[in-house]
Amino acid sequence: MGVRQWIEGWPVYRQWTEKDPSGRGAAAKSRRSDSLRPRTDQADRVVKSICPYCAVGCGQNVYVSGEQVTQIEGDPDSPVSRGRLCPKGAASLQLTTGSAREHQVLYRRPYGTEWEPLDLDTAMDMIAERTIASRERGWQWEVDGARTRRTLGFASLGGATLDNEENYLIKKLFTALGAVQIENQARV
Amino acid sequence: MGTSFGRGGATTFQQDLANSDCIVIQGSNMAECHPVGFQWVMEAKARGAKVIHVDPRFTRTSALADIHVPLRAGSDIAFLGGIINYVLEHEKYFREYMLAYTNAATIVNERFAGADELDGVFSGLDRERRSYDVSTWQYEGAEVQAASGKRDQLWAERTRHGVRQSGRGEAHGSGGAEIGTEPRTDETLEHPRCVFQILKRHFARYTPERVEEICGVPREKFLQVCELLTENSGRERTSAFAYAVGWTQHTVGVQYIRTAGILQALLGNIGRPGGGILALRGHASIQGSTDIPTLFNLLPGYIPMPHAHTNEDLATFVEAESAQKGYWGNMKSYLVSLLKAWWGPAATPDNEFRFDYLPRLTGSHSTYETVLEQLDGTCNGYFLMGENPAVGSANAKMQRLGMAALDWLVVRDFSLIESATWWQDGPEIETGELRTEDIATEVFFLPAAAHTEKDGSFTNTQRLLQWHHQAVEPEGDARSDLWFIYHLGRRIREKLAAAARDGTRKEADAERDRPVLDLTWDYPTKGRHAEPEAEAVLAEINGWNADAEPLSTYEQLKDDGSTACGCWIYCGVYAEGVNQAARRKPGTEQNWVASEWAWAWPLNRRILYNRASADPDGKPWSERKAYVWWDAEQEKWTGHDIPDFKATKAPDFEPEEGAKGPDALRGTDAFIMQADGKAWLYVPAGLTDGPLPTHYEPHESPFANLLYGQQRNPVRQLLRHENNRFQPSDGQPGADVFPYVLTTYRLTEHHTAGGMSRWQPYLAELQPELFCEISPELATERGLEHLGWATIVTARTAIEARVLVTDRVSPLRVQGRTLHQVGVPYHWGPNGLSTGDAVNELASMALDPNTHIQEVKALTCDIRPGRRPRGPERVELVERYQREAGITDETGTEV
């Protein structure tokens, strides 16, 4: 940077050239401030979404830059929420990108005192085997002489925070497996 | 809601609240729990509507209401029953509406005896079995299928302990129960056995004086509410009700909602703009998870799960469960299409579309029974997907003990919630009741993907399916539940198929595995994680015809196997191959109903039963409240919304003799799912605990039932266990050991059991720890200090909470005594940033017999200053209380 440029960039100088004699406005503005843009402006795409908390169903706009979610805010187009969010909805960014989220499968072996990391593929295989075993163990062809064709060997709880498609597959698979103890938060 | 009007969903939508002239928020703290929805209440208020908030505590909702009515938790039926009595006595009902659209004129058979005659119970009560024989509740001239001789005596006996206890009530989420042929009516409403007269007799004792004594609401205030509500209902004006779990979480929860249903039907507020009953649900897709149920007693679209014995084959099942009139008459098409969606080519007419593949129920299999089965070793594996029962469920200790008895447990969540770590640091580890080294349960924690990391639809509180698009791929091992369940199913199928190929399987094994191997399970996948295409699943839910073309309405469904549909009420969500739930035409570019934003079931109708917004002749009741009307020139129904009625059926239409299903509906039968086309003031079938709502005291109550000798709901569901002891109620020895009423609730700043809020610093700092709210009077009585500690004790456990002494909780005068209530938000647990004891540990497993929902909104407790004891002393304290109150296995289990 030349001396001249430096001088011209010096707010004291700009106070006189930019008609801001008291140095409280335009002259004091820094280069960073001058080029400041909202981070949503740099988003690669805006993805339409719905708030995952309560059942009001507020519309959300999810801003993505470099395959990272950088901002989540209300979708003004939604006739239900008109772009507004409550504190939980407003915390969606922290919910989805915050440090509280686990990204590793953890395993606690029988009688174990600590978590151990486990490979996802292995975990899925172990769970599939255990499901089959429990299903067989709790199988009931009949109860009191009436055909039931079911298992009480395993149960499932959850669904009110899940997508309809997820609930559908849960109900479909577990019913086909013969499980009847399929429940969710509708009761809780 | 299903039993009153035909569908188990909010009758209206949130935006429509803006059109209300009076909004009653009861059993809900809308401003706190649904702040963004509350903007529509404010909108109504801006237009002059009155807002009434009925709640034990003065909340942020009350702060914005015109009137706050504090009432004793658990006395809502008495309050609403009082309003019904006021409406009937002062003839404030909307007579023309009532006559045209409700069953007020219908005559009930002479075997029926009401609670007014039988001191609080209805005819047909079997005290031993704790269940009702509902046949005496029927209309005159109409008989239930059971009596029509198609089933033998054995069936009847089995249903007593089968069907009755398994929550038939909920099966009417979409479609009223069947009642048979056309019942007799008396349009003059003077027949002593017509519903209107029965109603009058039933509610006659719900006088303002009684309301005051039971609810603690001064007479003057109660009458003010009556006046406001009735002044704002009728031809020109409409009022709306909004409720939430403040009503459902009781041993008579369904009847709470029924009471509001009766009131709204009498006042002519159903199906009309600014009217209705808005159920405010707490989870993003809780409506969706009952529509496509992850519930034991239902199949998608509110088709009941078949029971053992009772419904041996498809034909019998359909006969038993479907209706002759209304859209429920087509149940066979819905069910067959579902079976086709699941078992595809394997489901044929010859094998009854594999109806036999469905497992059969033998009673209740709710989450609370499951715990008992875990404890006795029957159930040894458990999937928890986005749920935290170690905090959120009633008597959470039982949940943890159940989990400690498992072989394996799979927890899918964002963070290490209490249900994943109870074996390490749960309360029982601290008290010494469990030792980590002794717990055999294998625990898998699988990180879940967030809504931004997957495609899918949520069904919101107004039955609106809204699609959320995937924004990014989930990191690390995090996966969607769709991925998990799809790949789990794929692996299980591969393993079973391999075993079958080995020839090591016995024949019985092969037969057992056939439903799994025949299952249609070939969804396309995408991306590096092989994520199943959610839209492909949605397309299956929507259904297709024989040419694999997407269906656009459930009226296209066939019972011959030529159509497949995963959930008939969602049929149309993928009409023309377009994801209708993903429609996002801005609200500002449409009329206020905004029909082109997403898609609502059924068939994108936003206000249900909106035929009733017009008079019997098809003309709007008033210009001000016009919504849907008959256009005589074009010979069709038209208006702001999509008519919830056959579009071309004229108001004067009379069905032909012998017509069935939808064709049997008259031009005035606005409640098209109901077997008689009417809103049910009186419910002749479909509920397990009475055709009319009756005030019962909560399962645990410091007061006697002033209205009847019957203290509690006689058929409430109780689960007995040494860790689930019940407390004595008023009049029983030891009742004074638990003199206060405790009610649980939510705060704006947290979400349910806290899994999605206690770990977020921005939310945790807003409500950093558990507290209880009490009145200054109770503080003085018990020596509790503001910001100090209190220990709250029930027969289940003792928890500690910081004390907030506040004017917002005021003592009530009930039955001449001063009643103190203790309010406790239930979001906390020991994990996360913001911590505290789990409040639902205090509650017992005492459930509504229809829905199996626990009573956590009104129970009794004691409160004392100081922190709770640590270690084994905590258990000893509870045992001391049990001894003092003389609690045994029998306490509280009286009919």
Added chain:
Amino acid sequence: MTTARTPVDPAGDSGYADHPPRMGFFTDTTVCIGCKACEVACKEWNAVPEDGLDLTGMSYDNTVGLGADTWRHVAFIEQRKPIGRQDPGLHHDQDVLTMAEHGTATQPPEAGMTPTTPGAGDDFRWLMASDVCKHCTHAACLDVCPTGSLFRTEFGTVVVQEDICNGCGYCIPACPYGVIDQRKDDGRAWKCTLCYDRLGDGLEPACAKACPTDSIQFGPLDELRERAGRRVEQLHEAGVPEARLYGADPDDGVGGDGAFFLLLDEPEVYGFPPDPVVTTRDLPAMWRHVASAAATLAAGAVAAFLGARKGR
């Protein structure tokens, strides 16, 4: 130098010849539901750190006040006073004066209950109000900032520039509202920017966008003031005579606030100063006294020498 009567066009007087209208907030506390969405939305957008997890006993306010890590703060006030003609339905027989000690001015740990205003037993109201930087017309923080880190934007708002601030801390005691503060581990001063970055792109600030009931309204200040005036009239007609505006008067001690409020009680009840004055209004006098005191010192020194010469 700032005086009470100078610029009505703060941006124009700060070197922005051609500038957009002055933008601001009108926070109408009568429709606030105390949900705190504004607090969270602000933090998410501006990546403001968490501000401590303490249960304060100040009703539902666990944020306490504005600071470096809280740019929106929702105040909660429980009072035994009526609000309009609302019927709160509460009935107490407790002597509230004894328990609440000295009313709302009591620190919660010293009070026997949530501090409240003494009043008749059956009256009650729960006031909620979202506080924020006032973006004063005559902003003391801006005036005293020695580095020009704080500056007036083209929207007439007052913003700290994080690349300039050297953490001298002068702005903090200068603010008559207790808005700006120093972030401890960072050293710099932080406060609401009225989402300066968003404004540049035509977006509304995060808090106003999130607000479920439109209690926080954003827009050109002239329009907001007009709307607020009508709103007060409306409320007066509806029987809420205590409704009043705070910070809307361009003739007040700070030349009017860029973020002003509709309140239902005295400002101090919400934690606002009742009559704030920009400290620099007195700066000319201060400089005069400084000059005179300096001269006095010089004169005194001369005298000291003169006296010494004589005395010796």
Added chain:
Amino acid sequence: MKGQDAEHGSLDSRPAREAMTGVHTGRKRKGEQPVVPDTEFTSYYGKPVLNGPVWKSPDVPGYLFLGGVAGASSVLGAGAHATGRNRLAVAAKTGAFGAVTVSLGALIHDLGRPARFLNMLRVFKPTSPMNMGSWLLTAYGPCAGAAALSAVTGRLPRIGALATAGAALTGPAVAAYTAALVSDTAVPAWHDGHRELPYVFTGSAAVGAGGLGLLAAPDREAGPARNLALFGTVLELAAFRRMERRLGMVAEPYRAGKPGGMVRAGEALAVAGVAGATLGRRSRVARALSGAGLLAASALSKWGIFDAGKVSAEDPKYTIVPQRERLRERERGGDGWPAGNGAR
């Protein structure tokens, strides 16, 4: 058209923000609304209205003290230079330079981002006493440095003399401007004392410089230092008394508690120091003790004033009561600018 109202209903014509609070519900409230007596003083849970100064101790009070000592010492040094009191001149000049160096260090140390201290000269802002002070110190510092250097080394006497003159001209401003620095805040005890504080500060500076002079100067040169201390003590005490009287309750922190104690102790030490220096003028020990006492007096006074400011910012009553009083008076008398805030 049917359903006009429903069609066009609420969404634009009457937005939610116009919802009325507590409107008439059709039933009269029982009785008249009670008249709640206005309490004397109310606040938000006793929390301060202001965010108090975050300036650290000893950095900032140290700066107030040392800056004052430096400024006044430069004057003293110049006087001594002009009157040929060489040892006093050297002591005062080096003292001034030392004090200003340490105080500058303290100032920079107090910054949240010390590396950015040069940003102080980024703008020229008369509205910011700290900015003005920075420019002032930019002028004063080198002068004081050159004066001291020349005095100690005896080199470049002409430049030394010029620098001494420069430091003497700017010195009183350095000693006085810090009063504007603290007064130009919302801190009640500081702001409201803005008329008297400059005199208190310069008085205190004179006490400190006098003390420094007494410490260093030989008997025959000590006269001006003693006189300066006397002058300073009188000025400070008088100005302080006047300020306390004028401020009323806002001056409480100057009288009570630890800050009050420091102020009082400072005053007592100043009086004792002057007395000691006068009575024991022939005793080197008495002179040194008096000088040290005077320096301590100056420090205590600055510390007391600094801490009193903090106290007055922390207690909301010092903010609210005077403002409320002002509003009431304005309502009564209607003078001054109209009430925009808080007026019903």
